[in-house]
Amino acid sequence: MRLKDDNKKDAIFEATIQLINEVGYENVSMSKIGRKAGVSPSTIYVYFENKEDMLKKVYLESKMKFAWGMIRGIRNEDSVRQVAFQLVKNVLDYVQENESYFLFTEQFADSPLMRDLDMSEINKIFGPIYEIVERSQKEGILKQLPPELLFAFGYYPVTQFAKGKLRLDVSFSQMDIESLQQMFWDAIKV
Amino acid sequence: MRLKDDNKKDAIFEATIQLINEVGYENVSMSKIGRKAGVSPSTIYVYFENKEDMLKKVYLESKMKFAWGMIRGIRNEDSVRQVAFQLVKNVLDYVQENESYFLFTEQFADSPLMRDLDMSEINKIFGPIYEIVERSQKEGILKQLPPELLFAFGYYPVTQFAKGKLRLDVSFSQMDIESLQQMFWDAIKV
Amino acid sequence: MRLKDDNKKDAIFEATIQLINEVGYENVSMSKIGRKAGVSPSTIYVYFENKEDMLKKVYLESKMKFAWGMIRGIRNEDSVRQVAFQLVKNVLDYVQENESYFLFTEQFADSPLMRDLDMSEINKIFGPIYEIVERSQKEGILKQLPPELLFAFGYYPVTQFAKGKLRLDVSFSQMDIESLQQMFWDAIKV
Amino acid sequence: MRLKDDNKKDAIFEATIQLINEVGYENVSMSKIGRKAGVSPSTIYVYFENKEDMLKKVYLESKMKFAWGMIRGIRNEDSVRQVAFQLVKNVLDYVQENESYFLFTEQFADSPLMRDLDMSEINKIFGPIYEIVERSQKEGILKQLPPELLFAFGYYPVTQFAKGKLRLDVSFSQMDIESLQQMFWDAIKV
């Protein structure tokens, strides 16, 4: 009996992400993924129930990776201003270092396929940040608004800006980073 | 010889948008679109070169509609603060009044299909706004940053927030609107 | 616009029956049927919903043909003995003249696929026979048993006997026919 | 080295029959059979050459079982009338007590898969019956016809009748049994 080979699963993950970024979801077939991953298309069905199951799992893993990237280096005792600046920096770093993972998730963000996924595991990762926000709101440093609204200004403009740069194949300047950090901070601080 | 019938073209546009929102892009076929539009699938090829051509045209038209919605009621003589507030309001109004058009464009925003589209016609619509921004930067009211960066804070957080609400099928409160307006303004003003 | 071509439908019917007799149900694929019928496999889907739908329709049509063959030449004023003899003769004639249709239906008689088919249309064809049976039972000529039980002795031994002969590729002698008729009659008469 | 395990072989037999009755031949795969039998699909290949070989062996074994069931309790010194009545009774009893075996064989009776099987072993079981028939024909009790023709009236109407009852999930009444016995007897006796 052969043992299940984790390399194969990883190769399928990687091939899926690369291919979808290269040719778009609508042009990705199981046999193309298999070919790129170096396995038979039917082997994919040893590791996943079907195409949808596979895509969802790749998506969740990518999101999880992103979440860990976002909170990297943030400590509970940091000032909320520091945290805000760090978040923006982390997002930009992650996007740049994990371009293909990032673009893959963006392409599925609005797909009906990814509705109703259980994101609770991922959201838990942001627990510490929520605590800092709450504390800072009590201290009167942050606007008294739902945290989601505050996050929105640190996440969406940053990722969309980054996406534009990736498409043009240019990297971010130090000034870009500082501008985004400052604007985020101005948006959420009292 | 009958003339090409604009009603039919419109029916095809509308059917495409509705269908894609209902069942997702991957489940939309030319014959389903034809059926919903009340025409034969082959009739679609009288009006469009092929499926891709059609989707691109529907996408561009939707984006155009959105652009007009965004600058609605904005006049050159308005203060930039007024303009900023109006933009946020316009986005939210448009999204709410044109849900299916909006969701359709969002679903394709990151699709490789829509890469390399000529958006210059659409960008022209924002000409007056660019002028106001430039003027305000000279007057020292707005941060001295690329306009795209400024816009990013008035567009992405707002649309993503709106999308979340649409998914939950709830509308925006007056406080939601004011919060988004104020945060946008705080982010871009000096 | 091309018109639907009844020849194509017939060709598909015929090809299905021939193929299933030649290689068995488990080895018949839509593409083999298409090839034999001289059409593309996808053309079959213009005429039928799917494989199951097609098989059911071919089955029902074959059964209908058989039913008409069974009552051929039987008139209400015939004596029940005459009718019984005629039925046996008709079955044998039909089987011999429509070997492929007959063998096709036999192969599906016990298939789960053909459960729950609406046979009412077909059963109606036997209405006149039922009347004769009823009449004869009142007259004390036939055994007082459910008609299905009576029919069973005129149908199953005859078809199964015929099937055996077909397999050996021999035809029925006059004596075979007369024996089956007499045995049927002895079984059901009082 | 372990020995081939008859329990496993039996489990595979049983699983095959149950599964085919439950979901139909077209939906039965080697791995489903393995799962139901509690063995790996590849284990089946230890006991059988391939799927076809396995099905044929299961079929032959089932037929053998049926044959033994049919001659149960019949002794050479019984009168032929007794024998005829007993045969009908035996068939009905067997069908009722071994529903899944019986339905399994019926489903394959006309399948090309089961053509060209060597049934001589099974036919030998009926030797004693043939002797009784021959004797009775000499004594002028039975019609002077090929035994197969005589058997046909004791076997096919009975099994088909029984199958109809099984489908409706009802059992046979004493009157059903007696009717079938009497009709069989009337059909074959002089």
Added chain:
DNA sequence: AATGAATGAGAATTCATTCAT
């Protein structure tokens, strides 16, 4: 212009069988 029939190409998936342990 309009259309329903027709189809080649390709999709996801299944499966009997073999492989490696």
Added chain:
DNA sequence: GATGAATGAATTCTCATTCAT
């Protein structure tokens, strides 16, 4: 002997597009 992983070959079915009218 026993097994789960692996796969080539095949299956059903869909679909964008073209054809013939």
